[in-house]
Amino acid sequence: MTALQRILRPAFWRLDDWTSRVFGAAWNPLYNLGALGFFFYWIVAVSGIYVYVFFDTGVTEAYDSVAYMTEDQWYLAGVMRSLHRYAGDAMVVVMVVHLIREFSYDRLRGARWFSWLTGVPIVLLVLASGITGYWLVWDQLAQYVAIATTEWLDWLPIFGEPIARNFLAPDALDDRFFTWLVFLHIAVPLLLLLALWLHLQRVSQPRINPPRGLAAASFAALLALSLVVPATSHAPADLAMVPTVLNLDWFYLGFYPLLDLWSHGTVWVTAAILTLTLAAMPWLPPFRRPAVALVNLDNCNGCARCAEDCPFNAISMERRTDGKPFDREAVVKGSLCVSCGICAGSCPTATPFRRAGALVPGIELPDATLATLRDRLDRTADPAGQQVYLIACEHGVRPETLRRPGLAVAALPCVGALPPSFIDYLLSRCGAAGVYLAGCAEGNCHFRLGDTWTEARLERRRDPGLRKRVPRERVRCDGFAPHQSVRLRRSVETFLHDVRELPTQEIPSARQLGARFGRAHGDGGVGSP
Amino acid sequence: MIRALRYVGQAAVLAAFVAAVGFFSGNPSFRHFPEGEALLKVSFSHGGDRKVECRKRTPEELAELAANMRSALDCPRERVELRFEIDLDGEPLYQALLPPAGLAGDGPSRVYERFALPAGRHVLDLRLRDSRRSEGFDHVARRAVEFDAGQSVAVDFRGGEGFIIR
Structure with a gap:
């Protein structure tokens, strides 16, 4: 599996990069695949409701009603029918690319198994929704799909009468069958919606709506396709004849030719193996999980910032258990924690200025403690004040490859794991000329929200924000996929040049500020939430 | 200029996407059944x-059965x-x-x-x-x-x- 990922991942790095250049990170369709899937689902739902108004459930009436929509009312019902089909096809495309992309980035193992596993029935339900839809037109394609599907289902020894007998001869089929099909074609997509809801249960702030501009452009493109190439039907179904040449919708019906080539049992076994393999992927091979975040109650004031920032809903705020005068305390659910450290980055007690005691924030990763990070940064302090610190995400460019005089580097599981007070600390205490934060890729954070929260903290739109006293021009934040080391090197060089051109600026130390304001400023002890 | 190029690029990507959707939605055609x-x-x-043929129960056998089960014939189901x-x-x-x-x-x-x-x-x-x-x-x-x-x-x-x- 990892060999396949090694092949696919660089391809996606480049594709992501290219689409980001064209669309920008926020609009990048590859960063919005799930949201686009939802958007196409809603187009299918709305157009389906409109088409249903004109649809007639009857052996001959079904085809005639679809023909009426396609030919007589082509300008609205016909367009709706085309949108219904093409948005459904687009949904399959984004779903498959989403699946392959998440696999290639290995975003399926550890605590992320749940989203992957619940995605497997979504694939099956999307296919079932489309296949039942093709039956309803009751043209030759519908006849082929209906007979091939029922013959395939009949291989399972669970049906009394062979279902395919319903299509034995023209007089075998009755109108009630279409009523049953309409029910299926509505019930399966509703089940799909339920599965989609389940799919998102373990991610916080899921992106279910694409940016408006991207949504509008995608809709316009599908509308144009519907007008230029309207969806049409084959000839009416005739059970006395065999459909011979068919224009399959390869997105939904791509595996049907296998039913002609292989035995039904072989197709069932293949489908079962593929489904089970897909479902088992989060455990192939078993994932060695890094240590999960730990709460230090002595330093937790129950402010809930960690719970709000956790990208995977792994932190909940519970009733206080240690008798301290706070209402709540953070509790980490280990099975949901991906060890990104974003919680440590959000903790107001995670301040390196604290010297009175050991640097133990309210929450942090035991394998990447902030005390260790501070010690490492202290050791590289530059009294001349010309050094730039590059703090890079472990899932982006490997920072060690960029080492050079005047550049100190450190890696974190995620840039979101760096509390903004560390930037202040580097500039005011370690003699840094500047701090460069390199995330894994703008809009494509390995831990979903690390880059978003970092940007918001730097812009002081989200707590804990970067202090006002920190000169913003000495801090830069950007995202670089692992293959973009040259671009990062160039960007860092430019930054080095820029910050050295800046007039020397004395950043008042915490002690100086404390003296100025008559209080200990920035000691970062446990305060009120 | 760069912005205009980006718009052109976006339009090209979306056009390629829907063109692929439109094409594979019904092409290539597939022959399901041989000609002729x-x-x-x-x-x-x-x-x-x-x-097994049905067998008439004897009066003794009928007497042993509950009143509501006294069917004159014993017919195995298989x-x-x-x-x-x-x-x-x-x-x-x-x-x-x-x-x-x-x-x-x-x-x-x-x-x-x-x-x-x-x-x-x-x-x-x-x-x-x-x-x-x-x-x-x-x-x-x-x-x-x-x-x-x-x-x-x-x-x-x-x-x-x-x-x-x-």
């Missing part, structure tokens, strides 16, 4: 005789398996023993088979044994059928009517 052939479907659902054969133009096409459905073997036997045949006139010899006999057949029929290319012809069986062409 016809389809014969054979399917029926029919219960054979009971495997049915015989059907022997079904088809010859096409004098050559064997299909031969099968069709077991009864159900855990107790008391349901109807079922068959659903399809055969692609060259178009033209064909003679079908259909034979079915649904009784406890060990030799011969209970239902025999010969049907000459004209198969047009692409036509689908179904052979069904109903207890009261025998073999029927649909």
